[in-house]
Amino acid sequence: MKPKSLLALALCATLALTGCGSGASGPDPVKLLVFGAPEELGAYRTLIEAYQDARPGERVQLIEASDRKDLLARLATSVAGGAPPDVFLMNYRFYGQFAAKGVVEPLDQRIAGSTLDPADYHPVAMDAFKWEGAQLCLPQNVSSLAVYYNRTLFTRYGVPEPKAGWTWNDLVGTATAMTRDARGLVIKGTEAEGAARLPAVHGLGVEPSIIRLAPLVWSNGGEIVDDPVKPTRLALDSPAAREALKNLIDLRQAYGVVPSDAEVEAEDDESRFLNGRLAMLMTSRRATTNFRTITGFEWDVAPMPVYRQPVGVLHSDAYCMTTGSKNKDAAWRFMEYAMSADGQRIIAATGRTVPSHIEVSRSPAFLDPDQPPRNSQVFLDAIPTVRALPTVSTWPEIEDLSYGILENAIHRGDRLDDVIRELDVKSRPMFARGEHG
Amino acid sequence: MTASRPAPRIRPDTRARRQHLLMLAPYLVGLVGLMLLPALVTLALAFTEYDLLRPPTWVGLDNLTALVDDPIFRVALLNSLVFAVVAVPLRVLVALGLALLLHRRAPGVGTARTATLLPTAVPEIAYGLLWLWLFNPLYGPINQLLRLGGEHGLTVLGRTPPPWLTDPTSARAGIILMSLFTMGETFVVLLAARRALPRDVYEMAALEDATGWDVFRRITLPLMAPVLALLAVRDAIASLHFTFVPAFVVTDGGPPPYATTYLSLFVYQTGFEYLRYGYAAAATLVMMLLTVAALLVQWRLIRRYRRFYQV
Amino acid sequence: MSGLTLAGVSAAYRDATVLHEVDLAARPGELLVVLGPSGAGKSTVLRVVAGLEPATTGRVHIAGRDVTDLRPGLRNVSMVFQSYALFPHLSVAENIAFGLEVRDVPRRTARERARAAAETVGCAGLLGRRPGQLSGGERQRVALARALVREPDVFLLDEPLSNLDLTLRVEMRAELRALHDRLGATMVHVTHDQTEALVLADRIAVLRDGRVEQVGTPEQIWRTPASTFVARFVGSPAMNLLPADAAVCRTGDAPPLPEQPLEVGFRPEAVTLDAAEGTPATVDRVEVIGEDAYAYLTLAAGHRVVARVPAARRPARDESVRVGVRWADAHLFHADSGRRYVP
Structure with a gap:
């Protein structure tokens, strides 16, 4: 056989093979x-x-x-x-x-x-x-977001469980009271320099992301973007937004009730909660499936804490x-x-x-x-109060950007003004490229 | 031999040539279809705005000028270059050291060679996941080891062990550390290169009572220099790519801001996560230009050394 | 005091013994040639002297020092490898100076001595080149210069001429001898080429299967080979060897043969074809080399013999001749051991 015809044959065979992949019967x-x-x-x-x-x-x-x-x-x-x-x-x-x-x-x-x-x-x-x-x-x-909490731990340490209508200050107080060392004594997680003094239980876990921050800002009467309909930048410079952001950062920087970045890297919040080493976790309904595998302790959910009015994030x-x-x-x-x-x-x-x-x-x-x-x-109670985040086509980029900046703010303690400015300046070109619905 | 003997005037064997062509055909088809065409398409897309969803529109040099002003791209480019500058020499040195250590026959050498090669054979994702565990700042074996003998979670020297994946410098060092163990291919080439060096040259040096350092500096290193240089250039090119999986799996481009976002990850994120395919293509174009530059260096090296060693 | 002594030296490669209790000595200033076929262990002798291979038994002395347990660099020997082992990345000057520089001789001095050594062997014009740019003969000179730049106690030369073509080899042979005479250095030269050995050597040591077969001046090796092996290995075409009782006509003063199994050896020069009462033989073929011709004969009893005759008087093929052997030039060997028979 001539080489050329061989080649042709080989090509035909390849085409036939790939061609009949979709030729199965039925719709x-x-x-x-x-x-x-x-x-x-x-x-x-x-x-x-x-x-x-x-x-x-x-x-x-x-x-x-x-x-x-x-x-x-x-x-x-x-x-x-x-x-x-x-x-x-x-x-x-x-x-x-x-x-x-x-x-x-x-x-x-x-x-x-x-x-x-x-x-x-x-x-x-x-x-x-x-x-x-x-x-x-x-x-x-x-x-929407809720606060999952480890009831068994709350009972053990005699701390009142979170209940509807609680405020941000209640959350901080509860988280502080629930941050405990291995002997069960209240400990301040900010001094976490050596293993002997590391908290065995942290009071709260919360992701440093814009979607966790948003309901807190809204609840305080602020906005996260300049114009909710046609946003052009992340605008956290209003006093209300600033306060909510500062309070979020203080969870780590001032109170040490959330795990440090190394601790999060070592064991993420969801695993930490599963392992009974996190008293409260602010997250969405999604976590429920995972948490239903828990057998070692009792857990429940509480509504988000409130600044001025209850607002949730969709x-x-x-x-x-x-x-x-x-x-x-x-x-x-x-x-x-x-x-x-x-x-x-x-x-x-x-x-x-x-x-x-x-x-x-x-x-x-x-x-x-x-x-x-x-x-x-x-x-269900949260549904009437939930708000949606802006739907802009470049939102994934904006979320990634803000996550990095907020992560550094919470764990490294960047200056609040710098954080707000960085979010503003760097998000502008992304919003500018975006398309709105 | 460069002696110019008159070439025999024989008609080229057309049958043999056709056979060669036929044997090359599958490779050529693959090369053109899987590498060349996509590369050309990517080149063209670099001058368009394209989101994968709507047809591309021509924007000329807009993407490239935007890249120049893009702080994330600049960080990614810098990260890639720094990685190449630090990791590539280290990888080649580690490979060289091991090759020189393991080129002789001795008990255990075979096992040691296999061990050296093994990390390279592990699938990249699995390798990344393994290191994710190794680097775990609290429970990972590396930091457990560093804490040995120390108290209160500190090292013997009384310092906190590196927070591998949360501190930018440590994370970059971590990625470099990861890459050091996958120098198996370089190791194999150097092993072969070392074994190909003439034995009598080393015996000569022994007769002159040259010290190990002298032998390394005056003989081994210069004799292997061409291979080392080529491998380094090759590794530099490859480093543009093999930073991807570690950054993707282990650090996700972080810690913020973009400490381990290398060009490859930047291209992936902008292209496939943010659907800015044209823009990503422009960044790919920059990567290609870097590769071409490296290839030029390589080509010059080859030419220079060929002149050196012509027999 | 001896320049170099090997006393009962054995060496092994893996499990095979390649040298069997070799005793060998080179006097100071002597050019000793170690001669033998490939596989005889000649190179191993050099390598054991240099310290590149360990001696499993015996001692090696160089200039009166026991160097058996010293590493190569402390033995003060120079070696010229068959491949020359030049450093391809270094210039000729750097190659020659290498041994000095690694021994921390100041760079300037090293370069001056390198130049001097290069001049000694006539390669001073090549100092700036790299080995890749040199011809075989030039490389050989560089290798020699490198060997002698350091003034070692012993020079070891491992078939240094074997990679050269014949003309160059003859030329370099003469130069090597002249160089030796000028330097007065102790040299051990290994070769498988018996002509080279005869021309170069002060004394020759013939090696066979890792054992010394005979040591002697070229004259002694030629005139009184100690065994059939030496007899046949030295000389070309090789010496004729026949059973002593073979029917062959002996010319000249021929004493009666002793009553024991012997072999008789005689070089082609000792054969005459015109003996009046010679043994009949037929000529199988004839090789003419200039003025000389070698006739390959078969004796009536079937033994084969080579004879040298002047080319002008060579027999024709298939011609019948009468062969005689000049008995004064014949050698007797014990048939069983192959050792020389001494009456």
Whole structure:
């Protein structure tokens, strides 16, 4: 055989092999791109199985990303490559860049023609996924921040548990009283220079991020950006914002009730709480799934402390359909199911979410008294007060930027004025490049 | 041999040439398809604004001028250069030291060679995760070891052990430390280079009673200098890439602000996390230019040493 | 006092013994050539003297010092390697001065002595070059200059001429001898080339399988080979060896042979083809080398013999000749041991 014909044959074989990859029988499955911890992924598998059982013939394929950043990268590259997933799950804080660029399919028409009633869902979550008036995604959950606390530790040290209506000063006092050394004596974590004096239990864990800071600023009557509708910079220079930021920094710098950076690096806050070495942890509903594995102690949730008025920050993920999907009708049918009371109950059972479906969120599927936290009502009570962060397409960059600056502020004790100026100056070009909904 | 003998006037064997071409074909197809085309596309995208989601638009040199003013890019560039300047010589020196130590046959040498190579064979992500554990400031074995003999969590010298991943300098040092153990390839090349050096030259030196230091300085080092220089240049080029996984897995570009954000991580973040693909392509272009500069240095070195050792 | 003495020296490579209790001595100022086929252990002798290989038994003395346990650098010997072992990255001047510089001789002095050494061997014009730019002969001179710059107690030369072409080898051979005579240094020169040995040596030590077969002046080696091995190894074409009782016509004064198994050896020069009562033989082939011709013969009894004849009077192929051996030039060896028979 001539070399040339051999080569041609080899090329043909390669093409044939790659070409027949998609030639399987039946309709293509709906591809669902999500990320999450193993339990969360398990919940999606359960949801998909339930859906396929309920609707014979429908098929959904789960695509698992390792984390949020991986999901963003996968989504962007698959869109660029012309083979995007049909449905993806995304937080409203990050969907802006996709919404602005026409990657997300508007759903108003499909909603109008379906049994899905927007009034069944918490409006604050629905609104977060509106872009220029159009409903782009359907919120799966409506979470907010709460203070998880280790009840067993509070009982042991005889410190009153946090309760609704507590103030920032109450939080600081409680955290101070709960920061203990190995012998169980109250200790000031700022002097943490040697192992003998390191706190064995820290009073509080809180991430140095803008999404933790935001509700505190809002509660104090301040703003985190100059214009919530068309933000151009992070503006924490108002007295109210300054005070909230300073108080957050003081948790480490003045009171030492939050673990130092080395301690966080050695053991992150969630593990620290799991291991019974953190009295309180300010985080979202997401942690619940993980904390339900705790057997060594009792825990519960309390509402966020209040400065002037109670304000929460919205955490919400939604099912979004890609405009590039080649399977939109099937994708929509899956989204309908996932958003239905049945679908919402399945996800709610994992504990990970506060269901966006109002009825489900008030049902035992969410408020199950046998499953910790007993006080899940806290999340529902917060919903009327939650605010959404600005949705600007460059928000991921802004979050990364502010995280670094705030981390240094809290752990290194940078000057407050410098911190505020740096956040302002460095965020400006990012906002300037951003697009708004 | 550069003696100019008249070349035999034989018609080139076309069959042999065709066979060579055929055997090269898969490689060429791969090279063009997987390396050259993407590189060219990236080059072109460097002059566009492109977010992966909408079609690219031509912006000329805007991306490059924006890079010049971008403090994060400047930090990343500086980080990459500093890494190359510090880590590359250290890596080559460690590899050289081990190669000189392990080039002879002796009991245990085989095991030692394998041990030297092993870290290079570990998948990068796993290697990164391993170091994440090693560097754990409180519970990690490195700091546990440093605390041995000290009291109250201090080292014997009464100092706090390095907070590896939370202090910028320690984190940079940590990444360099990580990179030192993956010099296996350099080690193998140097081992082979050392073993290829003529034995009688060393016997000559022994007869002249040259000390170990003299032998190293006057013989081994100059004889291996060309290889060392080439490896250093190669390593410098590679360092643009192999800083990625450690920074991605272990430090996530931190501690703030951007202490271990190297060019590679910068490109990844801007391109895939912030969807500024055109801008990332421009940064990649800068990386390519650095690579080309390094290759030029390499080429000059080769030419210079070829003149030195022509036989 | 002896320049160099090896007393009962053995050496082994891995598990194989390559030198068997060698006794050897070079007198001060003597040029001793160690001659033998490859694998005889010649280079090992040099390497043991230099200290590059350990002696498993025996002692080595250099200039009266027992150096057996000293490292090479303390033995004060110089060596010229077969490959010359020049440092490719150093100039000729630096190569020559290397030994001085690592011994902390001031740089200036080292360079001056290097120049002087280079002049001695006639390579002063090459001082600025690198080994890569030199021809084989030039490299050899540089290697010699490097060896003699330090004025060692013993020079060790490991087949230094073997990498040169024939003309150059002959030339360098003469120069080497002249150099030795000028310096008056003790030299041990290893070679497998018997001509080189005969031309160069004050004395020759013939080595075979790690044992000294014979030590003597070139004259002694040639005239009275101590064994059939030496007899055949020295001289070209090799000495004829036949059973002593082979039917061959003896010319000249020929005493009766002793009554024991012996071998007789005679060089081609001792063979005549025109003996009146000679043994009949046929000519197999003839090689003409200038004025001389070598005739390869088969005796009637089947033994093969080489004869040297003037080219002008050479026999033709297949010609029948009558062979006689000048018995005064013949050697007798014990048939079993191969050692020389001494009546």
